[in-house]
Amino acid sequence: MSSSEIETILDAAASFKKSKAPKDLAGRFLAFLFSEPSTRTRTSFEVAARNLSAEVLGFSTASSSLLKGESLLDTIKNLEAMGVEYFVVRNEVSGVLEPLAGQTSASLINAGDGAHEHPTQALLDIFTLREKKGAIKGLKVVIVGDIAHSRVARSNIHGLTKLGAKVTVCGPRALVPSGIEKLGASVSHDLDNALQGADAVNVLRLQLERQEQNLVTSLPDYYQSFGLTPERLAKVPDCVVLHPGPMNRGVEISSEVADGPQSAILEQVANGVLVRMAVLSLIQQWRTHGR
Amino acid sequence: MGARLIIKGGLVVDPSQKLESARDLFIEDGRISKKFSPEGAEVFDAKGCWVVPGLVDMHVHLREPGREGEETIATGTAAAAAGGVTCVLAMPNTEPPVDNTALLGFLQAKARTEATVGVVFAAAATLGQKGEQLTEIRRLKDLGAGAISDDGRPIMDSELMRRALEHCRDAGLLLIDHAEDLNLSSGFAMNEGAASAAKGLRGAPWPAETVHVLRDIALCELTGAPVHIAHISCSQSVEAIRQAKRQGLPISAEAAPHHFTLIDADIPGYDANYKMNPPLRAKSDREAILEGLSDGTIDAIATDHAPHGLGKKALGLALAPCGVIGLETSLALSLQLVAKKIISRKRLVELMSCAPARLLGLKSKGSLKPGSDADVTLIDANAGWTVPTKFISKSSNSPFVGMKLKGRAKATIVAGRVVHAL
Numbered sequence: 001m002s003s004s005e006i007e008t009i010l011d012a013a014a015s016f017k018k019s020k021a022p023k024d025l026a027g028r029f030l031a032f033l034f035s036e037p038s039t040r041t042r043t044s045f046e047v048a049a050r051n052l053s054a055e056v057l058g059f060s061t062a063s064s065s066l067l068k069g070e071s072l073l074d075t076i077k078n079l080e081a082m083g084v085e086y087f088v089v090r091n092e093v094s095g096v097l098e099p100l101a102g103q104t105s106a107s108l109i110n111a112g113d114g115a116h117e118h119p120t121q122a123l124l125d126i127f128t129l130r131e132k133k134g135a136i137k138g139l140k141v142v143i144v145g146d147i148a149h150s151r152v153a154r155s156n157i158h159g160l161t162k163l164g165a166k167v168t169v170c171g172p173r174a175l176v177p178s179g180i181e182k183l184g185a186s187v188s189h190d191l192d193n194a195l196q197g198a199d200a201v202n203v204l205r206l207q208l209e210r211q212e213q214n215l216v217t218s219l220p221d222y223y224q225s226f227g228l229t230p231e232r233l234a235k236v237p238d239c240v241v242l243h244p245g246p247m248n249r250g251v252e253i254s255s256e257v258a259d260g261p262q263s264a265i266l267e268q269v270a271n272g273v274l275v276r277m278a279v280l281s282l283i284q285q286w287r288t289h290g291r
Numbered sequence: 292m293g294a295r296l297i298i299k300g301g302l303v304v305d306p307s308q309k310l311e312s313a314r315d316l317f318i319e320d321g322r323i324s325k326k327f328s329p330e331g332a333e334v335f336d337a338k339g340c341w342v343v344p345g346l347v348d349m350h351v352h353l354r355e356p357g358r359e360g361e362e363t364i365a366t367g368t369a370a371a372a373a374g375g376v377t378c379v380l381a382m383p384n385t386e387p388p389v390d391n392t393a394l395l396g397f398l399q400a401k402a403r404t405e406a407t408v409g410v411v412f413a414a415a416a417t418l419g420q421k422g423e424q425l426t427e428i429r430r431l432k433d434l435g436a437g438a439i440s441d442d443g444r445p446i447m448d449s450e451l452m453r454r455a456l457e458h459c460r461d462a463g464l465l466l467i468d469h470a471e472d473l474n475l476s477s478g479f480a481m482n483e484g485a486a487s488a489a490k491g492l493r494g495a496p497w498p499a500e501t502v503h504v505l506r507d508i509a510l511c512e513l514t515g516a517p518v519h520i521a522h523i524s525c526s527q528s529v530e531a532i533r534q535a536k537r538q539g540l541p542i543s544a545e546a547a548p549h550h551f552t553l554i555d556a557d558i559p560g561y562d563a564n565y566k567m568n569p570p571l572r573a574k575s576d577r578e579a580i581l582e583g584l585s586d587g588t589i590d591a592i593a594t595d596h597a598p599h600g601l602g603k604k605a606l607g608l609a610l611a612p613c614g615v616i617g618l619e620t621s622l623a624l625s626l627q628l629v630a631k632k633i634i635s636r637k638r639l640v641e642l643m644s645c646a647p648a649r650l651l652g653l654k655s656k657g658s659l660k661p662g663s664d665a666d667v668t669l670i671d672a673n674a675g676w677t678v679p680t681k682f683i684s685k686s687s688n689s690p691f692v693g694m695k696l697k698g699r700a701k702a703t704i705v706a707g708r709v710v711h712a713l
Contacts, residue, residue, distance in 0.1 A: 073605075093609045094480075094491040095561030114609065115491030154491055177494075179485025 012278035025054035048276035122155035137164035145204030301337030307658035345377025345666030350593035357386025375700025377666035378409035384443035411437030460516035470503035526579030563611030598686030626698035
C-alpha cells in the first residue's frame with residue numbers, strides 16, 4: 001500500500017466521522033471467515049459493514065488441519081458462487097491469503113494473518129495518532145512487546161514508516177526477531193530508553209503462553225522490564241498510549257495507564273469502525289469504477 | 292561379440308584418470324572398453340560435447356512405495372535420465388519406510404524392470420525411522436543397500452547415533468545424516484533472518500543444522516565410522532567440516548543446487564516452491580557453500596529431489612511440506628558454476644560423479660576406465676534452454692521454473708544403452 005493510498009483511506013474514514021454513512025454496500029454480501037477467536041475486530045467489521053447496509057454472513061472455519069489453506073479456498077469459491085463479494089479473513093497462518101488472491105474475483109480483506117499483517121488495525125492506529133497529533137510525519141512511535149508474533153507490529157511499521165514516522169520496536173531479545181530492522185524500524189531492548197522523546201507508544205498484548213515457551217521467564221519479570229507503568233509514562237507526558245486489545249492489565253500495561261488521560265485506547269476502538277467503513281467503501285468504489 | 296558403441300569426437304573429462312582430452316570412447320557389452328575396430332559398431336556423434344562418467348545423484352526421493360501420485364521409480368528415473376543422471380541413491384523415507392530386507396528386495400526387483408537409470412536404495416537406520424530401534428544393518432547391506440539413513444528425520448538420540456555408526460562401520464556402509472536439531476528448528480517455514488522476520492514466519496536458525504554437524508563430527512571421531520552430512524546449508528557447518536577433514540576424520544558432505552543458487556531473500560511472497568529442509572539460507576551461507584564446493588570441503592552435489600503434488604504446495608510457505616524437485620535442473624545449475632569459474636570442469640565431474648560413486652562404494656561407476664559400467668553423460672555446455680513448467684518428473688515443485696540456463700545433458704547412456712538423447 002502506498003502512502004497516498006493510506007492517506008485516501010484515512011481521509012475517507014475522517015469523512016465518515018462527520019457525515020451520515022452512505023448505503024454503498026446495500027444488497028451486497030460480506031462473509032466472515034475467522035479461524036481464530038476475535039471479539040473486537042469481528043464486531044468492528046460487522047458494525048462497519050452494517051453501517052454501509054451490507055448483508056453480513058458469519059462463519060468460523062475449521063482450524064489446525066494441514067489442509068486448512070485448501071479448504072479456505074474451497075469455502076471462498078463456494079460462497080462466491082452464491083454471490084458473496086467480500087470476505088473478511090482472520091487466520092493463524094502467516095501469508096495464508098497470498099495464494100488465494102489470484103484464484104478468486106471476490107475481495108479478500110485481511111483481518112489478521114498469523115504474525116504477518118493486520119492492516120486495518122494499523123490503519124486505525126495511524127488514524128487515531130493523526131487525530132491526536134495532527135500529522136504522522138516526524139513522529140516517534142515505540143511499539144513494545146511481543147514483536148516476533150505480532151502482525152500489528154509489522155503492519156504498523158509498514159504504515160508508519162511510509163508516512164514518515166520513526167518507529168522503534170522494543171521487547172526482550174527472545175521476542176524481537178533478528179532482521180526486523182530491515183523493515184525500517186530501530187530496535188531497543190530497554191523500554192525506558194526507547195520511550196525518551198516518544199510521541200506515542202503502542203503496547204502489544206503478551207500471549208500468556210509465551211511463558212510456557214520460555215520466551216518470557218515470568219509475567220512479573222516481564223512487567224518489570226517491559227510493562228507500561230505510570231512511572232515510565234510520567235517521563236513522557238505528551239506520549240499517546242495505544243493498545244490493539246484485548247489488554248492483559250498488569251502484564252503489559254497497568255490499569256492506571258490504560259484508563260488514564262494519555263490513553264487513546266477506546267478512541268482506537270471507535271475509530272476502528274470508521275476505518276473499516278472506509279476500507280469497505282473504497283473497495284466497493286474500486287470494484288465498480290477501477291482504482 | 293556383443294553390442295558395440297563408439298562415442299565419437301567428444302572431449303572426455305574423467306578425473307578418475309586425470310583425463311581431459313579429445314578422444315573417442317569405446318563401449319562393449321555394457322562396459323567401457325579399450326579401443327576396438329569401428330567395423331560393425333554403432334557410432335554416437337559427441338562433437339562439441341563433454342563426455343563424462345555418468346552422473347551419480349546420491350540424494351533422491353522416488354516416493355515409491357506410498358506416494359506414487361507424486362513420483363515413481365519409473366518417472367523419477369526418467370527424470371534422472373533427462374538430467375544426465377545415470378545412477379541415483381533412493382532415500383528410504385517412503386510410506387512405509389525401507390527398514391527391512393523384504394521391502395528392499397521388492398523395490399530392487401521393481402527397479403530392475405521399471406527404472407531407466409541405475410537405482411541404489413538406501414535403507415533406514417531405525418525401524419519406521421522412529422529413532423528408537425536400529426534396523427538389520429548387516430543383512431540390508433548384504434542384500435545391496437547402498438547406504439543407511441533416516442533422511443527426512445535426524446537421529447536426535449546421540450547414543451543411538453553412536454551405535455548406528457558402529458554397526459555401519461562393521462557392515463561397511465556409509466551413514467548419511469540429515470543434520471537437524473528438531474527443537475531448534477521446531478515449526479520452521481524458512482531460514483531465520485530478516486526475510487522470516489518480515490513475513491512473520493517461524494525461522495530455523497543455522498545452529499539447528501550446525502549443532503548436529505558438530506555432534507556427528509565428534510561421534511565420527513569416537514567411532515571411526517564414515518559420516519556423510521546430507522544437504523549442507525550453513526557457512527558454520529561448512530567450516531566445521533573443513534576443520535574435521537583437516538584432522539583427517541572420515542567425514543563427507545553434499546550440497547544441493549538450490550542451496551548454492553538461491554538464498555532466503557529470493558523467496559517471492561509465500562511461494563512454497565521455495566520451501567525445503569534445510570531451508571534456503573543467507574547470502575553468506577550460499578557463498579560458503581560455493582567455497583566448500585571449490586576447495587573440496589564439500590564432496591558431492593546431490594539434488595535432494597523431493598516431489599510434492601500441486602495441491603500441497605498451493606498451501607503456501609507456512610503450511611506446505613518441504614522439498615523441491617531437482618533431477619532435471621541439477622546439471623545445468625552446476626554448469627553455471629563452471630561458467631562463472633567457481634569450479635573447473637574436472638571438479639564438476641568429481642562432484643557429480645566420481646565422489647558420490649566413491650562415497651557409496653560403487654566401484655564400477657564414477658569412472659570411464661575400461662571395465663567400468665558404461666554409464667556416460669554427454670554434456671552440451673553451450674545449449675541454452677528455459678526451465679519449463681512441465682517436467683518429466685511427475686511433480687513440478689521447482690523454484691527454477693522459467694529460469695534461463697545454459698548447458699544440459701545431450702545424451703545419457705546407462706550400461707551402454709542410450710536412455711536419453713536430445
